[in-house]
Amino acid sequence: MGDVLDRARELAADVLAPAADEVDATATIPEGHFRALADAGFYGLAVVDDVPFDDFLGAVETLAGACLTTTFTWMQHHGVARALASTDRADLRERHLAAAVRGETRCGVAFAGAIPQPPKLLATRVDGGWRLDGVAPLVTGWGIVDLLQISARDAATVDAGDEEAQVVALLVPAHAATGVTVHPLDLAAANGSRTVRLDVDGWMVPDDAVVSLRSRAAFLAGQHVSARVNGCLALGVVGRCAALVSDAGEPAAAAALTEALDAARKDLDAGLADATAMPAARAAASALAVRAAASLTVAVGSRAIVGRHPARRLAREAAFTLVAAGRPEIRAKLLGLLPG
Ligand SMILES: Cc1cc2nc3c(=O)[nH]c(=O)nc-3n(C[C@H](O)[C@H](O)[C@H](O)COP(=O)(O)OP(=O)(O)OC[C@H]3O[C@@H](n4cnc5c(N)ncnc54)[C@H](O)[C@@H]3O)c2cc1C
Numbered sequence: 001m002g003d004v005l006d007r008a009r010e011l012a013a014d015v016l017a018p019a020a021d022e023v024d025a026t027a028t029i030p031e032g033h034f035r036a037l038a039d040a041g042f043y044g045l046a047v048v049d050d051v052p053f054d055d056f057l058g059a060v061e062t063l064a065g066a067c068l069t070t071t072f073t074w075m076q077h078h079g080v081a082r083a084l085a086s087t088d089r090a091d092l093r094e095r096h097l098a099a100a101v102r103g104e105t106r107c108g109v110a111f112a113g114a115i116p117q118p119p120k121l122l123a124t125r126v127d128g129g130w131r132l133d134g135v136a137p138l139v140t141g142w143g144i145v146d147l148l149q150i151s152a153r154d155a156a157t158v159d160a161g162d163e164e165a166q167v168v169a170l171l172v173p174a175h176a177a178t179g180v181t182v183h184p185l186d187l188a189a190a191n192g193s194r195t196v197r198l199d200v201d202g203w204m205v206p207d208d209a210v211v212s213l214r215s216r217a218a219f220l221a222g223q224h225v226s227a228r229v230n231g232c233l234a235l236g237v238v239g240r241c242a243a244l245v246s247d248a249g250e251p252a253a254a255a256a257l258t259e260a261l262d263a264a265r266k267d268l269d270a271g272l273a274d275a276t277a278m279p280a281a282r283a284a285a286s287a288l289a290v291r292a293a294a295s296l297t298v299a300v301g302s303r304a305i306v307g308r309h310p311a312r313r314l315a316r317e318a319a320f321t322l323v324a325a326g327r328p329e330i331r332a333k334l335l336g337l338l339p340g
Helices: 004-026 033-040 052-067 067-087 090-102 216-221 224-247 253-273 275-304 310-323 326-338
Strands: 107-110 121-126 129-139 147-156 167-173 182-186 196-206 211-216
Touching: 004 052, 004 067, 004 310, 033 067, 033 216, 052 067, 052 224, 067 090, 067 107, 067 147, 067 167, 067 211, 067 224, 107 211, 121 196, 129 147, 129 167, 167 216, 211 216, 216 224, 224 253, 224 275, 224 310, 253 275, 275 310, 275 326
Parallel strands: 107 147, 121 147
Antiparallel strands: 121 129, 129 196, 147 167, 167 211, 182 196
16 A cells, blocks of 8 residues: 555545645535545554654645645544543543544544633533533534544633643534534635534533543643644645746745745754744744745736636635644744744
């Protein structure tokens, strides 16, 4: 079947890239994209032993450059697959992990309501489980994924410091439930990702759905690794822009973008070893994506504005990487960097 990067390049060139503008225009990801990712073994990429992390990152970047919408939606799966692989809940692992690795069970994640201070989504301990109330503001893949790992802040420790404040993660079926109202959101880019807001009022979730209970500090500590993975979205956009700038007959500009891309990737890799460097590296990658998309707009001229040239989509996708999977430190770095 070839190595992971070869498979990613093949899938990107044969399946994702040719359909990217259609996916963007129709806000619909063909089911065949998810089947192709599953057939390539890509739903298990973050948990199988024989895939080096560098290859995982390379695959995500390659796929993101081909179709950001599909890649962003598929990426949500990996946090849940990893949680299932590492949970001390053997019954959950046995029930779901193998199917998740094969891509027969697709997963999404909803933690954006649990992390802010004060949190937007609370979990109150009740007999036999948890009662959820509040808002999960951004949940990608609704109607596409089968299982959702939803995180909420333990109401009993909501005012405690980060070491004591608890985040409970629960694995629930990703469909309508009593106490949940689903609001589809209209996105400027990756609108086919089916991102929704869940308004939650008394959603009862039993104890046997608990994947983990950990501190807010432990959750935040894991963010620099996810910032590296999410940086692949920005790098993918840059790579695609560089290729199209070259196609537009501007080899010098394309070479400059490729050089900047390599440097941005190196800085993100360095951020894995030094968590304090990650926000700047992550911000720089998105700022480069914006510059790359602007360079492409200039290189192709009015075709970027009139008609359906991919430059139009890539400009919105570059902006998407500025905020999707954002966090306060990255935002602060970007606001320092972008105004010039
Ligand atoms: C299109 C799209 C799809 C998304 N899909 C998902 C999804 O499927 N699942 C999911 O969980 N999230 C999802 N997110 C949310 C994402 O993970 C970030 O939380 C979000 O992009 C941050 O948005 P914001 O910059 O508007 O901050 P806001 O949401 O406005 O942040 C509100 C407050 O929370 C704090 N805060 C927010 N995030 C963090 C953090 N990570 N660490 C520390 N503090 C924080 C901020 O400092 C601020 O005080 C999605 C976002 C977008 C744009």
